[in-house]
Amino acid sequence: MARITDRTVLIVGASSGIGAEVARLLARGANRFVITARREAELATVAKDIRAAGSACLDIPADALDPRAAAAVVAAAVEEYGSVDVALLNAGQGPDMRMDRVDVADVSRIMALNYDVVVNYLVPLIHQLRGQPGGGLIAHTNSLAGLMGLPRQGPYSAAKAAARTLIDAARVELEPQGIRFTSLHPGFVATDRISGDGLPKPFQISTERAARHVVRALENEPAQAYFPWPTATLVRTLRTLPTPVASWALRKLAAD
Numbered sequence: 260m261a262r263i264t265d266r267t268v269l270i271v272g273a274s275s276g277i278g279a280e281v282a283r284l285l286a287r288g289a290n291r292f293v294i295t296a297r298r299e300a301e302l303a304t305v306a307k308d309i310r311a312a313g314s315a316c317l318d319i320p321a322d323a324l325d326p327r328a329a330a331a332v333v334a335a336a337v338e339e340y341g342s343v344d345v346a347l348l349n350a351g352q353g354p355d356m357r358m359d360r361v362d363v364a365d366v367s368r369i370m371a372l373n374y375d376v377v378v379n380y381l382v383p384l385i386h387q388l389r390g391q392p393g394g395g396l397i398a399h400t401n402s403l404a405g406l407m408g409l410p411r412q413g414p415y416s417a418a419k420a421a422a423r424t425l426i427d428a429a430r431v432e433l434e435p436q437g438i439r440f441t442s443l444h445p446g447f448v449a450t451d452r453i454s455g456d457g458l459p460k461p462f463q464i465s466t467e468r469a470a471r472h473v474v475r476a477l478e479n480e481p482a483q484a485y486f487p488w489p490t491a492t493l494v495r496t497l498r499t500l501p502t503p504v505a506s507w508a509l510r511k512l513a514a515d
């Protein structure tokens with residue numbers, strides 16, 4: 260395990276929840292941060308905490324749905340610090356969404372919020388990291404929901420699965436150029452954004468615990484990190500069951 264210290268760390272989606280907590284934990288390691296999200300005031304608060312913990316921080320409000328804004332954030336990070344050593348692509352959102360109640364625009368919006376936001380950073384980051392001595396790490400906050408089509412989370416599951424597949428391909432292609440990829444697959448995490456959304460959340464963990472899992476994965480750089488173990492085991496087991504049995508169990512788990 261290599262403790263993350265004296266590195267340039269870019270976190271996309273750092274204004275709240277898992278991303279903000281990961282930033283606060285890594286700030287103790289005297290790193291250089293570029294943090295971004297849309298909400299300026301929340302982002303500035305996280306930046307203040309990072310500086311108070313002894314790390315440098317550039318906070319850049321930007322919408323990850325805008326490819327030019329994303330490329331500009333990567334360029335600003337390089338201009339300020341000379342490289343990006345660790346990038347955590349964490350922006351995303353998975354609201355309760357039943358397939359008999361959505362319209363086409365809802366599904367497209369969730370795809371953009373969980374897939375396009377990854378692509379918009381992935382491409383400029385790959386261009387940057389392939390030119391750096393020693394490459395770098397690109398991590399993505401996926402979800403255990405990205406491993407199978409979860410009821411009430413269909414569009415989100417699909418978008419996260421697409422992101423995982425894209426990153427899996429990039430990992431194979433770009434290993435010779437020193438670019439490493441880690442997909443993080445949390446189960447339910449008690450962040451403010453999802454509290455009260457009505458979804459059942461078996462084995463939910465705290466934001467702090469999720470952030471510790473993320474930091475450990477950033478240090479160890481596995482291709483895939485699944486946590487916490489009860490939810491990860493549940494999802495893995497469901498994937499091995501015959502479809503009618505898995506469907507029955509998933510319907511029970513997703514029932515109000």
Ligand SMILES: NC(=O)c1ccc[n+]([C@@H]2O[C@H](COP(=O)([O-])OP(=O)(O)OC[C@H]3O[C@@H](n4cnc5c(N)ncnc54)[C@H](OP(=O)(O)O)[C@@H]3O)[C@@H](O)[C@H]2O)c1
Pocket residue numbers: 271272273274275276277278295296297298299301321322323324349350351352353372376400401402403444445446447448449450451452453
């Ligand atoms: N909570 C869970 O149970 C859970 C489980 C598995 C995976 N995840 C994943 O974990 C990640 C973090 O979620 P969270 O639960 O910590 O919720 P969160 O507090 O809402 O964090 C999401 C972060 O992404 C940012 N963001 C969202 N859309 C953005 C955009 N278009 N441009 C720039 N930033 C954007 C948000 O900031 P702004 O709103 O300020 O832009 C926020 O900083 C997500 O990818 C989520 O899918 C969460």
